[in-house]
Every structure is written in structure tokens, then in C-alpha cells.
Amino acid sequence: MIYIEDIAADEVLDSRGNPTVRAKVTLSDGTVASAIVPSGASTGKREALELRDADSRYMGKGVLKACENVNTEISDELIGLNPFNQAMIDETMKKLDGTENYGRLGANAVLGVSMAVARASAMSLGIPLYRYLGGSNAMTLPTPMFNIINGGSHANNSVDFQEYMIMPLNFENFSEALRSCVEVYHQLKKIIAGMGESTALGDEGGFAPNLKDNEEPIKVIMQAIEKAGYKPGIDIAIALDVASSELVCDGGYKLDSEKRTLSSAELVAYYENLCAKYPIVSIEDGLSEDDWDGWKLLTEKLGSKIQLVGDDLFVTNEKILGEGIAKGIGNAILIKPNQIGSVTETMRTVRLAQRNNYKCVMSHRSGESEDAFIADFAVALNTGEIKTGATARGERTAKYNRLLEIEKELELGEYIGKQLFTK
Numbered sequence: 001m002i003y004i005e006d007i008a009a010d011e012v013l014d015s016r017g018n019p020t021v022r023a024k025v026t027l028s029d030g031t032v033a034s035a036i037v038p039s040g041a042s043t044g045k046r047e048a049l050e051l052r053d054a055d056s057r058y059m060g061k062g063v064l065k066a067c068e069n070v071n072t073e074i075s076d077e078l079i080g081l082n083p084f085n086q087a088m089i090d091e092t093m094k095k096l097d098g099t100e101n102y103g104r105l106g107a108n109a110v111l112g113v114s115m116a117v118a119r120a121s122a123m124s125l126g127i128p129l130y131r132y133l134g135g136s137n138a139m140t141l142p143t144p145m146f147n148i149i150n151g152g153s154h155a156n157n158s159v160d161f162q163e164y165m166i167m168p169l170n171f172e173n174f175s176e177a178l179r180s181c182v183e184v185y186h187q188l189k190k191i192i193a194g195m196g197e198s199t200a201l202g203d204e205g206g207f208a209p210n211l212k213d214n215e216e217p218i219k220v221i222m223q224a225i226e227k228a229g230y231k232p233g234i235d236i237a238i239a240l241d242v243a244s245s246e247l248v249c250d251g252g253y254k255l256d257s258e259k260r261t262l263s264s265a266e267l268v269a270y271y272e273n274l275c276a277k278y279p280i281v282s283i284e285d286g287l288s289e290d291d292w293d294g295w296k297l298l299t300e301k302l303g304s305k306i307q308l309v310g311d312d313l314f315v316t317n318e319k320i321l322g323e324g325i326a327k328g329i330g331n332a333i334l335i336k337p338n339q340i341g342s343v344t345e346t347m348r349t350v351r352l353a354q355r356n357n358y359k360c361v362m363s364h365r366s367g368e369s370e371d372a373f374i375a376d377f378a379v380a381l382n383t384g385e386i387k388t389g390a391t392a393r394g395e396r397t398a399k400y401n402r403l404l405e406i407e408k409e410l411e412l413g414e415y416i417g418k419q420l421f422t423k
């Protein structure tokens with residue numbers, strides 16, 4: 001029987017230049033695989049704990065302790081185990097940690113090992129990661145949520161909403177869909193430059209211009225879609241991640257660029273107005289993680305028309321998603337493995353969502369690496385959607401390029417952009 005022979009972790013860097021964990025797993029048949037853990041900026045309060053060192057290295061952001069936990073306690077526990085039983089591997093780490101949120105070992109330590117074990121298992125079997133994780137059922141190439149204007153805590157500009165994304169719907173396959181996004185992106189660059197604004201990039205590769213309010217980015221994106229030769233709303237639609245937990249101030253939602261603070265109900269009305277004017281198909285974190293009443297109202301007003309994605313709200317947590325489903329909050333969930341801490345728990349959350357007709361959007365973090373695990377993971381779980389930034393930064397392009405590779409390998413893979421938002 002093949003068993004785990006060695007596990008080791010070291011401190012490497014993410015796309016913001018912050019330290020993160022790279023875990024490496026060696027199997028008894030000689031297979032070696034590694035995985036790098038991503039890290040968020042606009043994190044949900046109830047996310048699993050990311051263990052950071054408290055000393056002065058990297059201004060308190062080091063992950064040496066998390067690496068040490070991998071190199072000592074976690075390896076001691078996992079060496080000798082069967083790598084093909086992912087659920088058991090992940091359960092063993094959960095028990096070893098002993099807390100609800102990986103507060104002792106760190107979710108960054110645990111997730112790194114969890115992903116590396118999955119990858120090593122796939123390599124040992126000589127099959128791609130998506131095939132290992134999803135079997136013959138792994139067939140759906142995800143529709144991108146392609147983030148072309150960055151604001152909020154992902155950029156240093158005037159825009160309050162964090163992400164303005166395009167979704168290529170009316171396309172036969174993934175590569176054509178991706179090409180359309182890239183074309184729109186290049187047109188957008190010209191438009192922004194033509195306005196005399198900076199074409200500097202935010203953390204996820206979208207542009208970060210100073211625009212006068214939070215509607216203006218949508219207007220310029222509409223122009224860019226048309227200039228690229230596509231029909232807004234038919235070929236390409238718009239999605240937003242407001243990341244509104246970051247806007248909460250004095251009991252309301254503070255829109256700095258518009259010099260006003262809105263109540264939940266006013267913000268919901270703001271979205272209704274935007275949705276009436278523009279082809280918006282999805283809004284993520286429209287209200288804050290603590291504002292479940294606001295979410296209820298948002299879902300009542302817009303839930304039958306558009307996708308309402310809970311990110312900070314659900315933090316990829318099966319239990320919290322369960323509460324949301326019971327209360328009829330939102331209709332979709334963002335899936336970020338490091339919010340919950342292991343491959344197995346991520347899959348459990350996706351299964352719960354899919355059983356309850358909640359859409360799933362596989363997602364990167366704003367701090368990413370060259371590791372394209374989520375590309376395979378999205379295909380494996382047939383999430384149908386992926387959010388992984390724009391193609392101007394290597395750590396985002398890595399995911400798109402991996403999806404192009406998977407598309408080619410699958411040959412008969414499905415692209416479901418056209419069906420995604422039809423009732």
C-alpha cells in the first residue's frame with residue numbers, strides 16, 4: 001500500500017509579497033507534490049484562522065509557526081497514512097487541531113497539507129487533479145467572473161465597491177469566452193487611458209482608476225464591452241463584489257466616493273436601481289456579514305432576478321451556509337478553500353449548496369500564488385463559475401492558463417455560460 005512518507009512546509013511569498021505556506025508531501029512510491037496557500041485582504045470574521053507570527057519579521061506576517069506545525073505535529077500524525085483517503089487525512093488534522101476554526105495549528109498549515117496530499121495522490125495515480133477530485137463527473141469548464149476594475153481594499157483609488165467583473169455568457173466554449181474577456185480588458189485600458197486616468201492595477205489585476213462614484217465603473221465597462229464588439233447583457237454580463245462588510249461605519253454603509261452613508265434598505269434600493277439600468281447578473285456581499293436582516297430584504301427584492309453570492313457571509317462554512325439556506329438568505333456561495341481550511345470541508349460545503357440549488361463560485365484570494373489548484377477544483381466540483389481576477393497578473397493568469405489546458409484535455413468538456421442565468 002502506498003503511504004505518506006514525508007511532509008514538510010516552508011515559508012514562501014504570495015502575490016502581495018506577504019509570507020505564506022508551501023507544503024510538500026512525499027509518498028512512499030516517490031511521488032512529490034506541493035501546494036501554496038492563498039490569503040485574503042477583505043476577510044470574513046468567521047473565517048478559519050490564518051496563523052501569523054507575532055514577531056517583527058515581515059511586520060508580523062511571518063508564517064514560520066504554521067510551517068513548524070506542519071513539520072512537527074501534522075507530519076507526525078499523517079506519516080504512514082493512506083493518501084487516497086482525503087476525508088480521513090483531513091479529519092485527522094481537524095481532530096489534531098481540536099478547535100472549531102483551526103485556531104491552534106492554523107488553517108494555512110492544514111490547507112497546505114490537505115491540497116498537497118490531494119495533488120500527490122493524483123500524481124501517484126497518473127491522473128490530473130480535477131479527475132482525481134471529481135472523477136468522470138468532472139466536465140464543466142467554469143464561467144469566469146473576470147475582475148476588470150478593482151476598488152475597496154484591493155486598490156488605492158476612489159471606488160468603494162471592491163470588484164467590477166464581466167461574465168462571458170454567450171459563448172460555445174471556455175477559450176472563446178476567456179478571449180472575449182481579454183478583449184474587453186484591453187478596450188477598457190484604452191478607455192481609461194483616454195479619460196486621463198491611471199491604468200495602474202489593483203491586487204487582482206483589474207484597473208484601479210479614480211472614478212467619480214460607484215456607478216461610473218459600470219458605465220465604462222459597458223463601453224468597453226461594446227467597443228470589443230460584444231452585446232452587453234447578451235454576450236457579456238456584469239457582476240459585482242461590493243465586499244460591503246468593509247464599508248460598515250456608524251451603523252450604515254459608507255460610500256466615500258459619493259460622500260454619503262446608506263442604510264441597508266437604501267443600499268438595496270441602490271442595487272435595484274443599478275440592476276434596472278445595467279445587465280448585472282450577480283452581486284456578492286451586497287450587505288455585510290452581520291446584516292442578516294438586510295440580506296433577507298436583498299434576497300426578497302432581487303433574489304428571483306439575479307445571483308446573490310455570500311462570501312464574508314458564509315465563509316465557505318457548511319454550518320453557516322445551512323443557516324442561510326434555512327432562512328432563505330442569498331442564493332449562491334463563494335467557495336474559498338482557505339476560509340474553511342481543508343479540501344474535504346470545502347467539498348462538503350459545495351455539496352450542501354448544490355443539493356439546495358445554491359450556485360457555487362470557486363474563488364481565488366486577493367493574495368494568490370502561481371498555484372492553480374482552484375482551477376482543477378472548480379472543474380472537479382462542477383461549480384460552473386470561477387472568480388480569479390484579470391489576466392494581467394501571473395498568479396491570476398496561472399488559473400486561466402490551467403483551465404485552457406484542462407479544456408483541451410477534456411475535449412468534451414461543457415461550457416454552461418448560456419444556461420447559467422436562464423430560469
Ligand SMILES: O=C(O)[C@@H](CO)OP(=O)(O)O
Pocket residue numbers: 039040041042043162163204241243311334363364365366367387
Ligand atoms: O472578497 C473576495 O471575494 C476576495 C477575492 O476576490 O477578496 P479577499 O481575498 O481579499 O477576501
Ligand SMILES: [Mg+2]
Pocket residue numbers: 241243284285311312334
Ligand atoms: Mg468577496
